[in-house]
Structure formats: C-alpha cells, structure tokens
Amino acid sequence: MNKLELIQALKYATDLSNSEAAAVVDLFFNRMADALAKGNRVEIRGLCSFFVKEYEGYTGRNPKTGKSVKIKPKKLPFFKAGKELKERVDG
Template sequence: MTKADLVDEVAALGDLTRRDADVIVETIFSGMIEALRADDKIEIRGFGSFRSRQRKPRTGRNPKTGQRVDVPAKRVPYFKPSKELRDQVNAAAARTAAPPAEG
C-alpha cells in the first residue's frame, strides 16, 4: 500500500474529497514525525508502537571498494507491532499457506 492508496481509502471511508483526505494523512504523518524527533513514543492500541533508537558508532565497510568506513552514531525509527497485529498477520498468512482440504 502506498501513501496515495491510503489517501484514497480515507477519502472513501469518510466520504471526503481526495484533497481533504490528503490533509488528514499528511497531518497524522507530520505529527508522528515530530513526536519521533522529540524522542517521544507513539503508541497506537491494536496496531503497535513507534520509537526512536540510538545506534552506536561503528566501523563499516564499503562493499564496492572494501575500504573501512566510520559510521557515526545516529537515531533510527523503530516499529514494534502489537500482539493483535501479529496475530492478524499470522492468521492471514496461515490461510494463504494452508493446503486445500481433501474430501
């Protein structure tokens, strides 16, 4: 699903114009980005939580040349799905992977 698909879904569910739906989606994403920038945790019940994690500096390697490269410390976004979301995804995967019943 792309951002445009999400905007279309919001517009269809809310009987909104595409422009209004785009503003809603942009507002939600902007709020989430600002919360992560401020090092706040975002928790959406039944979906999961977002937070930022600090990565330590390390020595990497340029795959093209093999040369060692110092990678600085940085903060990265991290998503942890809720148990409900994991269960729903696993149930959907089990339905599609199950062999047809013989009978």
C-alpha cells in the same frame, strides 16, 4: 497500500473530499514524524508502535578496500507490530 490508496480509502469511508482526506493523512504522518524526530515514542494501540533507537559510533571496515572506517553515532526509527496485528496477520 501506499499513501494515495490510504487517502482514497479514507475518502470513500467518510464524506471527505479528496483534498480533505489528503490533509488528514498528511497531518497524521507529519505529526508522527515530528514526534519521532523529537525522540518520542508513537503508539497506536492494537496496531503498532514506532520508536527511535540510538546507536553508538564504532569502527567498521570498508568491504572493498578492507580499511577501517569510523562510523558516526546515529538514531534510527523502528517499528514494532502490536499483539493484535501479529495475530491478525498470522491468521
């Protein structure tokens, strides 16, 4: 399911117009992204959680040339499925 399909599903499940459903979906995802950008954790009980992992900088190697390359510290978003979602998917 992509974003447009989610908007359509929300529209048909409620009495919202297409633009109202799109606004709800956009608001939801924008707030999640804002929270993650601030380093906060987002948890949707029974479904999943999103959090940010921080990685230290390290020395890597360019696979083409074999030269050492400095990798800067970085932060990456992660998704962790909840227990109920895992059980539902597993069948």
